[in-house]
Amino acid sequence: MEAALSSSSSYTHTNSDFLDKSRSKLRQSACFEIETPSPAAPWYKRIDRSLASRFPWLHQQTVRFVRYARGPRPKVNLSEPKPFLHFTINLGRRSYSLELESALIRLTRPFTSPWLLLLLGAVYVIGFSFFARAQSFLTPASSWVDCTSVYWTENDGCGLNGLECAPFTNSTFDFRCPAQCNLVVLQNPRTVGNEQVDFVPYIVGGGDGNKTYRGDSFICAAATQAGMITNSKGGCASLQLVGNFTNYLGTAANGLTSIGFPSVFPVSIQFDPSTPLTHCTDIRNPALAFNILVTCLLFLFLRPKPIIIFWSLVCIGFWHITLFSQPRANPPPIDQAFGTFLPTLFVAYAFWRLAFRFTLPMFSKAPIEAAVWYLAPFWVGVLTNLTFAKIPIDRLTASDLTKRAGAITALVIILIVVVAIAVNQVRVIRKTGWLPYYLGWYILGGLVTLVIALLPGLQFRLHHYIIAMVLMPGTAWPTRLSAIYQGFLLGLFLNGVAAFGFDPILQTAADLQRDGPSGSALPTFLTNSTTYNASIPLVNQTIHWGELPDSGDGWVGFSLLVDDVERYAGAALNYSLAALQAGIPHFFRLAYTAGDDTGDFTMAATLWPNGTWVDPLPGPT
Template sequence: MTVLDNDKAAYTSREDEVDEEAQLLNEDYEQLELTSPGTGPDTASRHPPDQPSHRRRPSARSFFPRHRAPRWLAWLYGPDPPRIQSLRPWLPSVQELPVRALHAALPRSWHRTVLFALFLVAWSVSLAGPALLSRTPSGGGAVEVRHLSCDDSLWRPGNECGLEGVNCHPFANASFAFRCPRGCTGAKTVHSQHFVGTQEIEGEVLPPVVGGGSGSPFRGDSSICRAAIHAGVVDDQGGMRSSACGVVNLVGEYYQYFSSSANGVSSMGFGSHFPVSFKVAKADDGLRCVDGRWMSIPATVFLSMLLALFTTSPAVFFFTVFLGLFAQVSLLDAPLPSAPMALYIERLIPALLVALLIYHTCIRRTLSPPASASGPASRPATTNLTKLLLWLFPAWLSAFATHIAPYFLTDDSPARRVPTPVIAGLSVLLFIVLLTLQARTFYLESRLPDYLVFYAAVCLVLAILATPIPSLHVRPAHHTLAVLLLPVSAAHTGASMILQGLLTGVFVHGAATRGFGPGKVLVPITWFNAGLKNAGPYDGSSYGDPAAGITSEIPLPDLVPPLVERLSKGDWTEDPSTFVEGGLKLWLGWRPLKNPDVEFEVEDGKSGTRRKEKIAGVSVLINDVEMFRGWFSEKPLQDQVFRYPRRPPGEQVHMDEFFRFSFVTESGRALRYTEAGTWFANGTFSQGEGYW
């Protein structure tokens, strides 16, 4: 054998070692060869001088090979040959200890399989067990404690409670225990079509509280937690405190709600009747009000830490952590006693399919352990502690942040005093730094052109979806955006682990709370009624785009002058001396709708899907409760008549009543209600200002 043959044999053996290292890293999609044993992680594998360039074997395919690129773009391909980046573990001998100890104690694979099965059972019990504590004994029975958010109420906005509130029963003779979170005094939420008499509550505001002053109960659409704080039943600290619990007692219809301010909460007044009211009281000693959801967080954190330290398989680690975090976030968002498992499964299946895709494209590359001089038989875990600190901790942070932050940030906490723009600016800066480091990594590994083309295509698609066309006026949901950005983290570096952990947590949080099915991936840029507050009365003119059959302006019902009829007891007589008042009756009618074929986009509240529907009827709210719904299929709009009686004096306390009108679509969804017209206690009807 010649010297040249010996050199070729040595080089062939060297290539076999490189292939073995590539298998350990699961890097079968690298663009060029990995570093050879004994060289630094940033050093490229060098070919012998006599090795022909055409015999170099790339380990992955590039969509845009270097030799086909024009000269002015050649700099994007980085160094030639590329320098594959690899994470340098901290104290590898220390990080290997847990796995070596596990293999020494359980040398057979089936032993470790049984241990892993027991581990999964323990994790499942830690999640389901604390949720069962939400059912606690009280008075010899089982009472479910409802875990409320700051804006939860007994009444839904607009006409979602149905005619005369049929979908929001019961109105009286019912009670339940509840628990409130921390920070409801100043927590703002987005409201749409929330009315209190002549007032309209819309936008990002504090959840309203109506009544509670001068001994009056609270109106049914009041925020329960803020009403309880106002009444002094619970405090604003929430969390695990027993003072976060109370009992709601439904007392039915009430006729006067007085405003007041107490305990940092101001309530509104309402001088008319409403079908459902409630009072709040402290929970009795027999009710052990426990928020069991939060007890499972320490177990989830501890068990995921054990998994990170004792496993070397990226698939086992990722999918187990994914399922555990998904279940934990679902539990925090809606406790198991009140959330059907069907909803959990409905959200989990599509999310699991997406998780499988992102694992094979980017997760596996980052979480694979690097090669070790001790050989593959020893199963080294040289990045397990690194994986715990740089990947798992950011995943916890982004998955749990929105749920646990209100429970640990008090009003006097320094974090509360940091302005929101500062926090947002620091977050954006961190993200820019991570993206810059990833761009450098892809440049050194000659992968930058492929990523630039991929994200150029993504931006083009998003730009098309963000066009002013109503059916496409959407943007990706936050967990969809996280999935689109995850390919940027497909590298074996510390910055990749941090970025990937953060994005994975955002993905898990969004998929568990919102879902990853149809209608949840893309969300409208503007909410259904956003930007339509100034829509005026329909004047018969065309609106929207008739060719497209879609409109961006919502018409309002055009009311004809109402008629107030005075009733008598007995037969009608023209002699005033013989007239005995029998009450009043209000007659309402509308002018015809000139273009009933225009379609509007409505969102299904359950599935989140958006569909186009035509105007199909008219709705009337009286004191913010739907009292009439007329369908055009039964009678044209101009023939619709709504009669509303008022009983005679002595039988009913007369007070002002407030009327609003809206068109409804085929599914019964109200488009937008008019401003309030008032039927005064003296019998006169005012159509009001503005729209009227």
């Protein structure tokens, strides 16, 4: 019985073990039989595989280029530049080390105290304030005139017969001019009789014995040519109105050339050097020397932290432009300056974070080099109105580039230089492994700019302060060339915002027009070289023009300029020449009017003393 039980128990255990092993095998088998689908490869890997299978050579070259452009992995940092002014001289078996940078650091260590910097900073602010006061605020504000100030405004700006610009004679005015007015030129063609002048200081006359100028000449340029003031220091003089004058003679003197005008004009000006005004000398050049000296002291002797040097450059450059080298008006509008200064500081902080903090500290052991690499290009950028004055480019617009001689050539040269600089910077950035990052941001910025530039009714304007903002991030590397670029771009940015403000990147055609033609419709003279009868005396002559157009532009009348003075305004279709002086040439220009608005004037029709009528050339004035 026991044996039977034992056998039965053994059988039961055997079956149990068999079942357990079977279940285990089933579980393992089930584990292998249930398969989850593998995830699909990313789209770029699928494209890569497709290109590799279809175009193996192209795929291989593309991979090589991408790996080259990507640069090293992991990213690397460039080493600090070694000072140029550390020399080792070998004389036979002996060698001598000449470390000028280290010697300067050692000798000037007593001047690097923060307290001394604070004291000298206070002294600088006080001294700079006295400079600014002597420059602009000791002369009565009403006596200041700008480089483009005139007594008589162009075309019909003085109204019928010029009555809005009276008096014409027996009046004097004491005035003060700033320096460097010789560099201020016309930016749109100005018509004088049957001639047009452009891109020169606007001066008519001055060639007679009394140095008589037409009343619409630039006052400061005419006074400089007459020898009353100097271009480098400005000055004060007295303007005298002498009324009607005939046959203004052109001349050349003191670096300026004027044009002649063979007809009559109701207002003429002469100059007298005697004036009660004081503090007339423009001291922008001494102020420039003072500020350059201060920035050199910062780099070479005081040597504060790099961020303090950076903010010192920002403040010194901005206020030098605002108060001395390129003020927006005279005396400088301080309220406008402070309105621009705050956003300037925000942009400057971005410059520090994106570029300067990676480069300027690397030259802390080479103060002489830092002063050379940063200060020279910085002041070149700050004084852009002087350093780039000879480049025939004022605005990067198609109309400006095509109408000024040499502008396209200058632009091509500038683009070649910029591309060469950019290629070198790309080479440097690739060495660090950051090229894909920077390239991505610049491509994105370019696409956004392209979209903005295509907005209807607006024109894209690349101001020079925007150029500095765009290029600055690409200089964030510890190289000497990056230091040079940073100094120049900072000065260029400060010049743009301090002198002109943050002009918009998009502007309307009216914003860009200035005093140039608007493109309006032009009237037509019916009197021409064929219909004019020279045998009729001038006192009996009448000129005629066509009727108003039916185009719906709203024109209701005409404005007629005779010898550059508005002599008729109304809806008539003719004008009598009975009041004109015989024996001299006369010039006629015509425009449509609508209320207080005047369209473009025609080119001048000319009536010569011998009775010859010359038709106007096509185009507006």
